[in-house]
Amino acid sequence: MPVSDRARLYWRRTRSMTLWLLLLWFTVTFSAIFFARQLSVYTFLGWPISFFMAAQGSILIFVGIIAFYGWRMQRLDDAYNNNDES
Amino acid sequence: MTKAKTFFQRLCRYYLLYTVGFVLFLFGVAILEHEGFPRVWIGYVFMFSTIVVYATIGVISRTSDVLEYYVAGRRVPAFFNGMATAADWISAASFISLAGGLYLWGFDGLAYIMGWTGGFVLVALLIAPYLRKFGQYTIPDYLAARYTGQYSTNVVRVIAVIATIIVSFTYVVAQIYGVGLITSRFTGVDFSVGIFLGLASILVCSFLGGMRAVTWTQVAQYIILIIAYMIPVVWLSMKHTNMPVPPIAYGSAIAQLTEREKVLIDDPKEKEVRAIFRQRAYDLDDRLASLPESWENGRAEIQHNLEALKLGNAALQDIKQTGRELAAYPRDADEAERVWKEERALNLELAKPPTRHTEPFPGDSEEASNIKRNNFLALVFCLMLGTAALPHVLVRYYTTPSVKEARHSVAWTLFFIMALYITIPALAVLVKYDIYSSLVGSNFSQLPEWVSYWANIDKLHPLVSINDVNRDGIVQLAEIVMDVDIVVLATPEIAGLPYVISGLIAAGGLAAALSTADGLLLTISNALSHDIYYKTVDPEASTQKRVTVSKLLLLMVALVAAYVASMKPGDILSLVGAAFSLAASALFPALALGVFWKRANQQGAIAGMLVGFSVCAYYMIHTLPAFGGSAAGQWFNIAPISAGVFGVPAGFCAIIMVSLLTRAPDQRTEDLLKHLRSP
Numbered sequence: 001m002p003v004s005d006r007a008r009l010y011w012r013r014t015r016s017m018t019l020w021l022l023l024l025w026f027t028v029t030f031s032a033i034f035f036a037r038q039l040s041v042y043t044f045l046g047w048p049i050s051f052f053m054a055a056q057g058s059i060l061i062f063v064g065i066i067a068f069y070g071w072r073m074q075r076l077d078d079a080y081n082n083n084d085e086s
Numbered sequence: 087m088t089k090a091k092t093f094f095q096r097l098c099r100y101y102l103l104y105t106v107g108f109v110l111f112l113f114g115v116a117i118l119e120h121e122g123f124p125r126v127w128i129g130y131v132f133m134f135s136t137i138v139v140y141a142t143i144g145v146i147s148r149t150s151d152v153l154e155y156y157v158a159g160r161r162v163p164a165f166f167n168g169m170a171t172a173a174d175w176i177s178a179a180s181f182i183s184l185a186g187g188l189y190l191w192g193f194d195g196l197a198y199i200m201g202w203t204g205g206f207v208l209v210a211l212l213i214a215p216y217l218r219k220f221g222q223y224t225i226p227d228y229l230a231a232r233y234t235g236q237y238s239t240n241v242v243r244v245i246a247v248i249a250t251i252i253v254s255f256t257y258v259v260a261q262i263y264g265v266g267l268i269t270s271r272f273t274g275v276d277f278s279v280g281i282f283l284g285l286a287s288i289l290v291c292s293f294l295g296g297m298r299a300v301t302w303t304q305v306a307q308y309i310i311l312i313i314a315y316m317i318p319v320v321w322l323s324m325k326h327t328n329m330p331v332p333p334i335a336y337g338s339a340i341a342q343l344t345e346r347e348k349v350l351i352d353d354p355k356e357k358e359v360r361a362i363f364r365q366r367a368y369d370l371d372d373r374l375a376s377l378p379e380s381w382e383n384g385r386a387e388i389q390h391n392l393e394a395l396k397l398g399n400a401a402l403q404d405i406k407q408t409g410r411e412l413a414a415y416p417r418d419a420d421e422a423e424r425v426w427k428e429e430r431a432l433n434l435e436l437a438k439p440p441t442r443h444t445e446p447f448p449g450d451s452e453e454a455s456n457i458k459r460n461n462f463l464a465l466v467f468c469l470m471l472g473t474a475a476l477p478h479v480l481v482r483y484y485t486t487p488s489v490k491e492a493r494h495s496v497a498w499t500l501f502f503i504m505a506l507y508i509t510i511p512a513l514a515v516l517v518k519y520d521i522y523s524s525l526v527g528s529n530f531s532q533l534p535e536w537v538s539y540w541a542n543i544d545k546l547h548p549l550v551s552i553n554d555v556n557r558d559g560i561v562q563l564a565e566i567v568m569d570v571d572i573v574v575l576a577t578p579e580i581a582g583l584p585y586v587i588s589g590l591i592a593a594g595g596l597a598a599a600l601s602t603a604d605g606l607l608l609t610i611s612n613a614l615s616h617d618i619y620y621k622t623v624d625p626e627a628s629t630q631k632r633v634t635v636s637k638l639l640l641l642m643v644a645l646v647a648a649y650v651a652s653m654k655p656g657d658i659l660s661l662v663g664a665a666f667s668l669a670a671s672a673l674f675p676a677l678a679l680g681v682f683w684k685r686a687n688q689q690g691a692i693a694g695m696l697v698g699f700s701v702c703a704y705y706m707i708h709t710l711p712a713f714g715g716s717a718a719g720q721w722f723n724i725a726p727i728s729a730g731v732f733g734v735p736a737g738f739c740a741i742i743m744v745s746l747l748t749r750a751p752d753q754r755t756e757d758l759l760k761h762l763r764s765p
Binding site: 007010011014015018021022025029030032033034036037040045046047048050051054055056058059060062063065066067069070073074076077080081 | 193196197199200203204206207208210211212215333337338340341444445446447455459462463466470489490493494496497500501504507508511512682760763764765
């Protein structure tokens with residue numbers, strides 16, 4: 001594959017991953033807030049679910065998103081660089 | 087590779103030693119306290135010893151190399167950069183006030199927790215890796231290089247510099263104000279003396295070593311602030327739940343708190359106190375209606391009382407009390423109107439039954455509740471996008487050795503911030519449970535010691551006040567008035583820990599304020615020296631001269647900021663939240679579209695930054711009472727702090743429309759983007 005094509009592929013993959021993760025980020029944030037009143041009826045280990053999500057659940061998911069992104073991007077970088085040498 | 091590894095191991099060893107040393111120091115002071123060391127001296131010991139530590143790190147890391155001064159030599163490992171960024175990020179407000187905010191606002195306060203953490207997802211996905219790939223020195227650098235074209239690159243640069251300075255300056259004033267508040271509360275020194283003490287330590291650090299010194303100091307500050315926060319909260323958590331991990335443990339405390347709230351909402355004694363407050367508000371209504379006669383009558387009455395007391399040889403205390411009342415009485419009818427209206431609002435607030443802590447968006451009607459929900463969403467939106475556009479946080483990602491490390495570094499940053507941020511809601515619930523169950527219902531003659539201690543620290547704005555409104559000798563919840571800061575300040579004593587832990591809290595608060603102030607001052611002075619002086623005024627300047635100019639500017643900015651803070655500007659403090667909206671509106675669209683939309687060009691970016699900033703600023707001026715606006719000017723009932731909800735879309739629209747209407751960016755931009763978008 002020519003270099004420019006592979007660069008384009010790399011960028012396309014990066015972009016689609018960014019998009020999916022942003023979508024996840026948005027869904028978590030928005031639904032935890034927008035449906036907070038409906039969710040507050042249910043409890044999770046003592047916490048009403050909406051309170052748990054706003055106080056810690058969403059933050060854990062945010063850390064997860066960033067860690068996953070770092071890990072996947074590193075693999076993508078490695079794949080690209082390996083191809084480069086071969 | 088191995089070189090980087092040994093560097094990392096050496097850092098780990100140093101900071102481990104440092105942490106052990108700090109814990110030993112803590113034990114040492116605890117023993118001193120046991121031996122009868124006075125309270126004020128413990129405050130002094132913590133203030134001065136930590137400041138000396140930071141200054142020492144600053145002196146050791148002194149440098150006049152450009153790369154070291156601006157970006158710490160680009161060799162800060164992801165783990166440590168994460169820690170430093172966390173300290174950079176955690177401000178005095180997060181450390182001291184946020185727990186109290188959550189105590190008072192319940193669920194609605196969690197907007198800050200969500201907003202201030204979720205923003206890092208945007209930093210990680212949209213900005214940090216590309217900034218590092220670009221690899222220059224400041225945020226305006228990046229924008230200027232990305233948006234080249236018809237005009238001189240300096241146009242974009244200067245607009246970005248102005249936005250950076252406005253945002254960072256309001257923020258740094260608040261941090262220095264926090265430094266003054268913490269030092270004066272814990273050591274009793276004058277507020278302005280406290281400010282200049284803190285300033286001295288900030289300067290020794292950043293003046294000598296720039297980013298290099300600031301980075302290593304921030305790591306040290308993070309360690310202190312997290313230890314300081316955790317010890318009392320873990321203790322309190324053990325006391326109430328027998329579990330040492332507060333974020334896991336407080337689920338059971340929430341259930342108990344909810345039970346207690348139910349009791350207090352319907353308690354007849356509580357209702358009695360609330361009725362008294364309501365009556366007071368009605369009385370004020372009457373007085374407001376009959377101004378200005380009521381003002382004259384009121385003053386005459388106090389004067390009459392005073393004379394009667396004097397003639398009747400009453401106790402000196404009563405005479406003094408009435409004298410103070412007279413002195414505090416409004417000077418004229420206009421002032422009376424203003425003061426009484428405030429008092430009326432306060433009394434009406436106190437007359438309300440307590441809201442339930444976990445209830446989302448409590449409101450009298452569906453509509454009121456929806457307004458609260460929309461404001462929560464809007465605030466989270468602004469805080470997240472603001473976080474992703476705060477220059478002092480973003481520049482930290484220039485300092486990692488590679489793009490890969492920059493990505494990991496954001497994960498570490500949020501991890502270290504999370505350690506504090508998931509503990510804050512736990513602390514609020516634990517303290518609330520403690521107060522609801524043991525302070526409420528106790529006898530006025532047996533108030534815990536911390537109440538009288540913190541009530542007397544600042545006489546003008548008491549941090550906590552408890553008055554026996556219905557004179558039954560028992561504390562009712564409605565009789566307790568608390569400031570947001572008291573929750574963190576009093577936690578060690580509520581948990582039953584010795585005063586040494588309160589001193590530790592002071593050191594932690596100071597670390598939080600100083601670390602943020604360090605980063606902000608450096609960002610402002612670098613924007614001035616690098617972007618304005620070097621890139622715009624004198625591109626021929628030698629590297630030596632650039633660093634010298636930078637240091638001089640740092641000194642000047644620091645002095646101006648300290649001067650502004652020492653005037654206690656209440657208005658500026660209320661604007662700190664607004665800094666997020668301004669940063670989001672002015673910088674976020676240009677930063678995000680820069681990488682992800684090739685067609686965005688210079689004209690678009692200029693328009694976007696100007697329009698975003700203006701819309702946001704206009705909305706604030708239009709709705710903030712401090713600027714002569716009023717709540718009546720609000721759109722969709724959105725509070726002024728969330729002005730970014732309008733500014734950001736306006737900024738995006740402006741960039742997109744103007745870019746599409748003008749010529750596509752040139753080959754230079756194309757090449758830069760190709761570089762940024764490749765691994």
